[in-house]
Amino acid sequence: MTAGGDRVTAGPGRAGSIFDLGYRGYDGPRLGRRHAFTTLFVGALRATFGLGRPGRAKILPAFCLVFPAIIAVIFVALNAFAARFGISDIGAIPGHPEMAGAVGVFATILVAVQAPELLGRDVRYRVLTLYFSRALLRTDYALAKLGALSTAVVILMLVPHIILTVGAVLLTTDIAGALGREASDWPAILGSVLLTAVATAAVALVVAAHIARRAYATVTVFGVFIVPQIIVAVIIALDLGPASHWVVLVDLSTVLDAANAWFFGIAPSPGVWPETGLPVLLGAVASLVIAVGASAIMVQRYRTIAA
Amino acid sequence: MSGQAATGAPAAASGRRSVILTIAALTARGLLGRRRSLLLALLALLPVGIAFLVRLSGRGTGDETVTTAIMDRLIVTTLLPIVGLVFGTAVLGAELEDGTAIFLLIKPIDRWRIVLAKLIVAVGLSIAFVSPSAFVAAAILQVGGPGWSGAVGAVVGTAVGATVYATVFFALSLVTGRALAIGLIYVLVWEGVLAGLLEGIRALSIRQYTLAITDAITHPGVTNPDLLDLPTALILSCVAIVIAAVIAVRRLRSFQIGQADD
Numbered sequence: 001m002t003a004g005g006d007r008v009t010a011g012p013g014r015a016g017s018i019f020d021l022g023y024r025g026y027d028g029p030r031l032g033r034r035h036a037f038t039t040l041f042v043g044a045l046r047a048t049f050g051l052g053r054p055g056r057a058k059i060l061p062a063f064c065l066v067f068p069a070i071i072a073v074i075f076v077a078l079n080a081f082a083a084r085f086g087i088s089d090i091g092a093i094p095g096h097p098e099m100a101g102a103v104g105v106f107a108t109i110l111v112a113v114q115a116p117e118l119l120g121r122d123v124r125y126r127v128l129t130l131y132f133s134r135a136l137l138r139t140d141y142a143l144a145k146l147g148a149l150s151t152a153v154v155i156l157m158l159v160p161h162i163i164l165t166v167g168a169v170l171l172t173t174d175i176a177g178a179l180g181r182e183a184s185d186w187p188a189i190l191g192s193v194l195l196t197a198v199a200t201a202a203v204a205l206v207v208a209a210h211i212a213r214r215a216y217a218t219v220t221v222f223g224v225f226i227v228p229q230i231i232v233a234v235i236i237a238l239d240l241g242p243a244s245h246w247v248v249l250v251d252l253s254t255v256l257d258a259a260n261a262w263f264f265g266i267a268p269s270p271g272v273w274p275e276t277g278l279p280v281l282l283g284a285v286a287s288l289v290i291a292v293g294a295s296a297i298m299v300q301r302y303r304t305i306a307a
Numbered sequence: 308m309s310g311q312a313a314t315g316a317p318a319a320a321s322g323r324r325s326v327i328l329t330i331a332a333l334t335a336r337g338l339l340g341r342r343r344s345l346l347l348a349l350l351a352l353l354p355v356g357i358a359f360l361v362r363l364s365g366r367g368t369g370d371e372t373v374t375t376a377i378m379d380r381l382i383v384t385t386l387l388p389i390v391g392l393v394f395g396t397a398v399l400g401a402e403l404e405d406g407t408a409i410f411l412l413i414k415p416i417d418r419w420r421i422v423l424a425k426l427i428v429a430v431g432l433s434i435a436f437v438s439p440s441a442f443v444a445a446a447i448l449q450v451g452g453p454g455w456s457g458a459v460g461a462v463v464g465t466a467v468g469a470t471v472y473a474t475v476f477f478a479l480s481l482v483t484g485r486a487l488a489i490g491l492i493y494v495l496v497w498e499g500v501l502a503g504l505l506e507g508i509r510a511l512s513i514r515q516y517t518l519a520i521t522d523a524i525t526h527p528g529v530t531n532p533d534l535l536d537l538p539t540a541l542i543l544s545c546v547a548i549v550i551a552a553v554i555a556v557r558r559l560r561s562f563q564i565g566q567a568d569d
Contacts, residue, residue, distance in 0.1 A: 109495060
């Protein structure tokens, strides 16, 4: 009886309890809510990358981790070639600002496949009641899963940035100068990656929390990410007037691209957002609203879900 | 009739045919009437609705961006693979996942009959969900001029595409328990990203077959250098279907119950 937040109280005797069958009770240390939260977070994070699971569960996360890294290596190679031939100032070589667009599809695949993996089984095999009967609160469960998937996406997206930075620093003899230039990019990198990760993970988890069958949850997440993009593109191309431009805010990938542009202080990718004429700051705000809103829906869902 | 089918195959020839039909009918009944079928139907209606909106606004017809967005990105790149993926992996995959496939597999029914029955449902439903929608959307948008060539091209192209997608993903669902994830990667990365970078991949992309067939019928006599030519697309489609079907039969012949679980 150490932690204060325990709900299960082990009575000293068997008197007065109709369920007490006379088995020996547990009187060891109770690690409490915080420990339960950390354990669930770590477990979910490991599950996202397939650690502690059979080999075939590792294939997809490994794929989603390795491909962005390969893309980053290609970027470094391009920079190396450009530096060798003295054309490094033409500005067409992709760097940190372009990375989000290049690796975004892998973040989508990871959350589409792993969000249902993190939630579906607990609902389907009706073990949520076991979680919620212990020190863990329903909110804790939702937040631990959300935190784990967000962290996984952060790792996925930071690895290529780190490779790019290491490459840029090793490319020159002026290591201190290169470090300084890279360091000035990192606040934007961290902001963009964090916002993208939470928004992507939260939206995927909201879908996965409402669809118990993993296969269909995956397809639905995929649809939620892709379909609005196309519809928005059509509506913007039709040019129905300035009011219709606001429809772009339902398209997560375009909104995240605008947010990325705001963080790096560059123009958004050619296509939908520039045509709307909306400021990129709006993209950052919309991304934040989507991230917070989806997280709130996810937490609310687990407050009321039948365990 | 169902009793006759349940007792097994080695009866009369008519009994054998009814085995295939019975399995197909049961599978179709298990797939339709669920919430997900309703969602897929809504997704299938989406291109029609958008095409209608475009026509109403009076601006989009003939606009290359709008037509490409609806016909290519929405129907061929999104709707077609999603529908093929869902039905292809669900016709037998759903039974494997909840463990009832064993009741089908222990019966003395030839494996190719099971595969044929499941494929009829997967392909039939995929075509039924995509092709009418493609036809109506193309007709509303008047793809390829005021005639019917665009609509006919869309129907034929999506029908062939739906057949190949459903067959390939059905075979995949027998090879691995994570067919859906791998199918998504194929669609998103292989067809979506890599095929845009490496032109040789076009020959191994179902989406490219669909686009090539659609284009060949929509604009007869005009060769588009960015697409495969019609005979190549048709031959490769047939090759893909045959290989997938053969793999499915061979896999099911030596299938161990429980191995596709998870």
